Amino acid sequence: MLGQLSIRKRIMVILAAVYVVSLTVAISAGWYILRQDTIRESLEKTDIFAAAMSASQEYLAAEIRPRVLARLPNSYFPEATVGILMLAETAKKVQNKHPEYIFRIASPNPLNQDNLTDAFEEAIVDAFDNGEFETWQGFAERGGKRYYAIASPISAGENCIWCHDTPERAHPDMVARYGTQAGYGYELGQVVGARFVYVPTAVAEMQALKKLAWFAGGFSLFFLLALVAVDRIIVYSVVRPIEQIVEVATEISRGRMDRDFDVKSNDEIKALADAFKRMKYSLAKAMDILRV
Ligand code: HEC
Known part of the structure; x- marks a missing residue:
């Protein structure tokens, strides 16, 4: 099919195909790399968030609870003795400032x-209980939004x-x-629940998409310029000289022996013109001999 096209069109079609293939490959590779970036960034945030939460829970367990229990052995004072209650309350305060986390x-x-698990969380808690994995991380949906989440199991101890x-x-x-x-x-020893940290990926994903759009735009512009440049080169160094040779050859064939092939470049076209020139002289000589 390409053989039916002019040289110029053929090269343009080939270059357009190269453009489409290379853009697709570059965008897929870019998307993969940016996605890894999103994951890394989200993971850093979830890790910091989870670490801050665990640290306050450890502080309560090590410093506050023993003293409270020593001083008030029989009282029910969950705010100072139940790490999970403290975490739930602290998380609410964080959420007031950063509702998306x-x-x-x-x-x-x-x-x-x-604190009741939803379907996704229940599946993760079950997997923890079956020993399928020790911690979990990945993308998750909550209320129609996409998050990167990490989860770690909570087991019942003495x-x-x-x-x-x-x-x-x-x-x-x-009980009351x-x-x-x-x-x-x-x-x-039973896994009774899990700690989940959800960090929204929307911002990071939007940034990744923006970067990709800029890249695709720049890449296309560059390719367009290259296409125009290649087109000009083909027109000036191949198409026009060949058209000229065709025109002169046609006139010579009609008897206008005063026309001459005139090519200024020093390339294959020049070699072609020189060959035609030699043919013209041989033709002129042959005609002279015939005339005698
Ligand atoms: C002093 C009593 C007390 C002790 C000891 C205690 N918890 Fe709790 N636990 C609670 C209370 C009260 C809540 C509800 C907190 C809230 O309202 O969010 C809770 C909540 C939880 C939850 C969240 C789900 C739910 O029930 O609302 C898990 C999981 C949990 N506890 C596990 C544990 C584990 C594991 C331990 C041992 C390391 C433990 N708890 C020790 C009182 C206790």
Whole structure:
């Protein structure tokens, strides 16, 4: 099919095909690299967020809880003794300033129904409980928005059971606050929930798309300029000289022996013109001989 086209069109078609293929490859590679960037950036944010949360929980467990329990052994003071409650409250304060960031301690069997797992979280908690993975990270959707999320399991230890065993064993104030329906029946070592940190990817993804759009624009402009340059080169150094040779050859064939091939370049076209010139002289000589 290409053989039917003029040289100029053929080269343009080939260059256009090269453009389409190279743009597709470059954009796919760019998208992959930028996506890795988005993941890395999101992961850094989720890590910092999770680390800050864990640090405050550790502080409560190591510094606050033992002193509170020593001074008020029989009282129910969850704000100072339940790390998860403190985390939930701290997360709410973070969220007031950064509503897009979400920190959740979710359980399929929660005391506080706000902490109930959704379908995605429940699948992750189940996978943790089955030992499928130790931590999880990846893209997740929540309320129609895309997030990068990390999750780590929460297992029940000795010191958890007295609150999460049965309503009879738990502190009556806690039962009065949370009821008796859910949040109990923990078994030692069981994965009872997971910590989730969600960081929105929309901003990073928009930036990645913008970068790609700029790249595609620049690449196309560059290619367009290259296309125009190549076109001009073909026209000036191939198409026009050949047209001239054709015109002169046609006139000579009609008997106008005064016309001459005149090529200024020093390339294949010149070699062609020189060959025609020699042919013209041979023709002139042959005609002279015939005339005699
Ligand atoms: C002093 C009682 C107490 C102890 C001890 C305790 N918890 Fe809780 N736990 C609570 C309360 C109260 C909540 C509800 C917090 C809220 O309202 O968000 C809670 C919430 C949770 C949740 C979130 C889901 C839910 O039930 O709302 C998980 C998971 C959890 N606890 C696991 C643990 C683990 C694991 C331990 C041991 C390391 C532990 N808890 C120790 C009282 C306790």
